Every structure is written in C-alpha cells, then in structure tokens.
Amino acid sequence: MAIKRKTSLLKAVNTLTKTTDASDSPVKIALLGFGTVGSSVARVIAESKLPGIELTHIFNRNVERKRASAAAKCVPASVVWTENFDEILNSGAEIVVELMGGLDPAEDWLKKCFAAGKSVVTANKQLIAYRGAALSRLAAKHGVQLVHGAAVAGGVPVIPGILQGLGGDQITRISGIVNGTCNYILSRMETGAEYAAVLADAQRLGYAEANPSADVDGFDARAKLCILSRIALHAELDPDAVATQTISTVEAVDFAYAKELGCTIRQVSRAQMDAKSRLVHARVAPMLVPLTSPLAWSHGTQNMVVTSGKFGGDVVFSGHGAGGEPTAVAVVADILAVAQHSVAVELPVRRREVTGEFMAPHYLRFVVDDKPGIVSGIAGTLAKVGANIDSLLQRPGYPKHKLPFVITTEPCLTSTIEKAVAAMAKMDCMLERPLCLQILTLDDKAE
Numbered sequence: 420m421a422i423k424r425k426t427s428l429l430k431a432v433n434t435l436t437k438t439t440d441a442s443d444s445p446v447k448i449a450l451l452g453f454g455t456v457g458s459s460v461a462r463v464i465a466e467s468k469l470p471g472i473e474l475t476h477i478f479n480r481n482v483e484r485k486r487a488s489a490a491a492k493c494v495p496a497s498v499v500w501t502e503n504f505d506e507i508l509n510s511g512a513e514i515v516v517e518l519m520g521g522l523d524p525a526e527d528w529l530k531k532c533f534a535a536g537k538s539v540v541t542a543n544k545q546l547i548a549y550r551g552a553a554l555s556r557l558a559a560k561h562g563v564q565l566v567h568g569a570a571v572a573g574g575v576p577v578i579p580g581i582l583q584g585l586g587g588d589q590i591t592r593i594s595g596i597v598n599g600t601c602n603y604i605l606s607r608m609e610t611g612a613e614y615a616a617v618l619a620d621a622q623r624l625g626y627a628e629a630n631p632s633a634d635v636d637g638f639d640a641r642a643k644l645c646i647l648s649r650i651a652l653h654a655e656l657d658p659d660a661v662a663t664q665t666i667s668t669v670e671a672v673d674f675a676y677a678k679e680l681g682c683t684i685r686q687v688s689r690a691q692m693d694a695k696s697r698l699v700h701a702r703v704a705p706m707l708v709p710l711t712s713p714l715a716w717s718h719g720t721q722n723m724v725v726t727s728g729k730f731g732g733d734v735v736f737s738g739h740g741a742g743g744e745p746t747a748v749a750v751v752a753d754i755l756a757v758a759q760h761s762v763a764v765e766l767p768v769r770r771r772e773v774t775g776e777f778m779a780p781h782y783l784r785f786v787v788d789d790k791p792g793i794v795s796g797i798a799g800t801l802a803k804v805g806a807n808i809d810s811l812l813q814r815p816g817y818p819k820h821k822l823p824f825v826i827t828t829e830p831c832l833t834s835t836i837e838k839a840v841a842a843m844a845k846m847d848c849m850l851e852r853p854l855c856l857q858i859l860t861l862d863d864k865a866e
C-alpha cells in the first residue's frame with residue numbers, strides 16, 4: 420500500500436516536473452464551463468499573461484453561443500471550442516478546470532479526467548461537499564491532483580490558508596459567514612428594511628436565485644461548512660445530517676431587539692469537534708452575534724471565516740465570497756499551484772458523526788395577543804425543561820393584539836430549548852411560532 424502511494428506521488432511529480440523547466444512548453448489548460456466563473460478565468464489568464472500555463476480548450480454545451488458572446492473576445496484564436504467532452508479527454512490538456520457546477524455529469528467526468536492522467540481544479544462546492552473525500556482518494560490513486568480552493572468563500576483564500584498556513588495547528592472550531600446572499604439580506608435588514616423587500620432587491624441584483632431556498636434555508640452554506648470541516652477539523656461529514664435553520668423567519672424587529680442586547684444577526688455556519696466523543700457539533704442558522712465579534716463586521720456579500728486553533732489562537736479570513744472575478748483569482752491560483760507542482764498539504768480525514776446540539780444562551784421572540792398570564796406561562800414552560808430566563812425585553816409602540824417581545828435564556832442545550840419552543844407554540848395567545856435563535860458568545864462550547 421505504502422509503495423503504491425509512493426509510486427502515485429512520484430508519477431504526479433514526474434508528470435508535472437517536466438512542464439516547469441523554462442525551456443519546456445507551458446502546461447495546457449482546458450476549461451469545462453464558460454459561465455460566470457469560467458469566462459472570468461479565461462479573462463484573468465489572458466490579461467495576466469501568466470507564465471507556464473496556456474488555455475487550449477473550452478468546453479460548453481451549445482458552444483457556438485458562448486464563442487460568439489462578448490465574454491469570448493479575450494480568448495485567444497488558438498483555443499479550441501468544443502461541446503464534445505471526449506475531445507477534452509483526448510486532448511493534451513494536463514489540467515482540467517471544472518466550472519459547470521452540480522454533481523452530474525461533473526463527478527463522472529472528473530473520474531475520467533483522473534483516469535486519463537489529468538489533474539482537476541474545481542470551484543464546485545456541492546461536488547466537493549458530497550464526494551470530495553472519495554474523489555481526492557481517487558485522484559491520488561491515479562497520481563494526479565484535485566484542488567478546490569475556490570469552493571468555499573470564492574476569492575477569499577480560506578482553503579489554501581487553512582491547508583498551507585494553519586496545517587501545523589489543531590483547529591478546534593470554525594465559524595463563518597459563507598453565504599454572501601444571506602449576508603446581503605441580513606446586513607440590509609440591520610438598517611430597518613423588511614425581509615421580502617431585501618430579498619426582491621437581491622434577486623434583481625443577481626445575488627439570489629428566483630428560488631432562493633438553497634441560500635436562505637442554509638443548504639449552500641452547509642455544503643461549504645462540510646468542506647471546511649474536512650480541511651480544518653479533518654472530519655468528513657454527511658452534509659444532509661447538518662442542522663439548518665432558515666433566515667426567512669427573521670424580521671426587522673429582531674434587529675432592534677438584537678441591538679439592545681449588544682448584538683446583530685448573521686447566518687452563521689459553525690462546527691467544532693468534541694474532544695472526548697469526537698462528535699462534530701455543526702449548525703447553519705441565523706444567530707445573534709455580538710457587535711464586538713468579527714462576524715458582525717461583515718456587510719453586503721462579504722464572507723468571513725474565523726478559525727480557532729489550539730496553538731495559534733483565532734485567525735480571521737475575510738473578503739469577496741463570490742462573483743466571477745474574485746472566484747477566478749482563486750481558481751487561477753489553484754491552476755498555477757498545480758502547474759508548478761506545489762505539493763498540497765494532506766492530513767488524514769476521518770468520517771465523523773454530526774450533531775446539531777450546542778450549549779448556548781438563546782433568544783426567543785414571541786408575537787402574542789396580549790393577555791395577563793402569558794409571561795408566567797412561558798416561564799413555566801421554560802422551567803419545566805430546565806431553562807432559566809436571563810432577560811425580558813418589550814419595546815413600546817406595538818398594538819396589544821399583536822405584540823412582539825423577547826426573552827433570552829441562560830445557556831442551555833439546543834434540544835432543551837427546542838422542546839420548550841414546541842410546547843410554547845401551542846399556547847393560545849401565540850400568533851405565530853416563536854422564533855428561537857442561538858446567541859453566539861465568544862467562549863461558548865458544544866455539548
């Protein structure tokens with residue numbers, strides 16, 4: 420086994436070493452997908468005139484449409500445009516850059532590239548979240564590389580930063596804002612705008628899809644959280660097992676209450692390893708974050724990831740998490756790394772079970788038809804599950820028949836507070852299901 424691995428690595432280095440001598444011809448690159456990121460990658464390669472690499476092929480369905488587009492103007496005349504994947508497979512391209520997205524046919528085509536001795540660079544977060552570990556093993560078996568630095572946080576070098584820069588630390592916790600659409604919506608709501616109006620703006624600006632579920636319900640972010648868990652915690656998670664909570668139930672009034680508590684609200688993706696059980700505690704949800712936390716400072720489509728290491732402490736990565744050009748920068752950096760046979764840091768990754776359980780204080784917002792006895796009813800329900808009230812806030816100026824007010828709790832388990840919320844939702848006075856948000860504290864723990 421060890422000999423086989425050594426042979427694979429040697430083959431990879433040999434394959435790529437021959438291309439680095441200045442007298443050698445440049446490493447040939449093929450692009451799969453000429454969309455937002457693919458066309459930006461072609462432009463960055465053309466305009467930056469980077470030595471040692473040459474774009475030779477572009478693949479896309481209905482390729483003539485792409486070839487005739489304005490984005491194609493920067494593409495050198497020597498580039499072969501094709502809609503036949505086999506032409507890429509049989510070409511002299513040594514690095515295939517997959518920028519189509521989705522699992523199918525990308526997964527199958529990557530496998531074919533590896534078998535044909537081609538390394539792959541991709542920004543495909545779904546593919547890497549669901550199949551990344553197996554694909555990396557397959558690439559190594561074939562003596563080629565699979566690099567995906569742009570799959571999380573677009574242009575922010577969080578993946579190479581963790582792999583190369585923090586490989587020597589034991590990262591115990593990651594938390595971040597990895598979905599620019601949610602950050603745009605929530606940071607606009609911070610200034611008083613309503614969710615529906617901001618979502619409509621996000622759709623008009625092209626930040627959100629017509630069906631925004633993947634972003635606002637947390638599915639995009641959880642794919643990225645699983646990639647980060649693999650890179651930082653060396654834990655392979657099943658993305659479908661990671662708990663998510665939608666941001667669509669957060670209202671403008673919640674920002675007013677959050678401010679009174681010294682916080683704002685962000686969609687936070689967090690994961691941490693339990694030192695004893697080796698369970699990974701992971702969750703993607705809107706959370707109250709202290710105004711003093713770096714996570715509160717990110718606005719608009721900005722992304723931010725904070726890692727906490729046993730030896731090196733906290734490290735913050737921040738910048739443009741999406742968009743053609745920022746993402747293309749990360750993709751081209753990966754292409755250069757593979758072309759210059761810079762060896763990626765690899766540490767063993769284990770499959771880990773995941774739980775959504777955290778020990779944290781919670782924010783509960785109720786909208787009630789006000790009557791005497793409501794607060795004592797809520798307090799009784801919380802006491803029954805063993806949760807203690809920390810504070811009660813009620814802003815003036817709301818009608819008594821539709822009154823929003825807030826209770827915060829002392830730290831308790833997620834499952835405990837969920838049990839209480841389920842019971843409170845059944846109270847006659849409740850006009851809607853209470854909103855329950857975790858309050859992020861700087862020293863909170865998973866349980």
Ligand SMILES: NC(=O)c1ccc[n+]([C@@H]2O[C@H](COP(=O)([O-])OP(=O)(O)OC[C@H]3O[C@@H](n4cnc5c(N)ncnc54)[C@H](OP(=O)(O)O)[C@@H]3O)[C@@H](O)[C@H]2O)c1
Nearest residue numbers: 452453454455456479480518519520542543573741742746
């Ligand atoms: N956009 C970003 O800011 C960003 C940031 C980080 C990561 N990413 C990742 O980068 C990848 C590309 O994203 P993008 O925004 O560039 O997407 P996009 O604009 O939709 O581009 C995808 C391109 O691939 C083509 N394509 C898709 N499936 C194909 C198939 N089966 N056969 C042939 N051609 C196919 C599409 O052709 P049609 O035009 O015919 O659909 C399109 O030209 C995705 O994995 C995405 O998650 C994107």
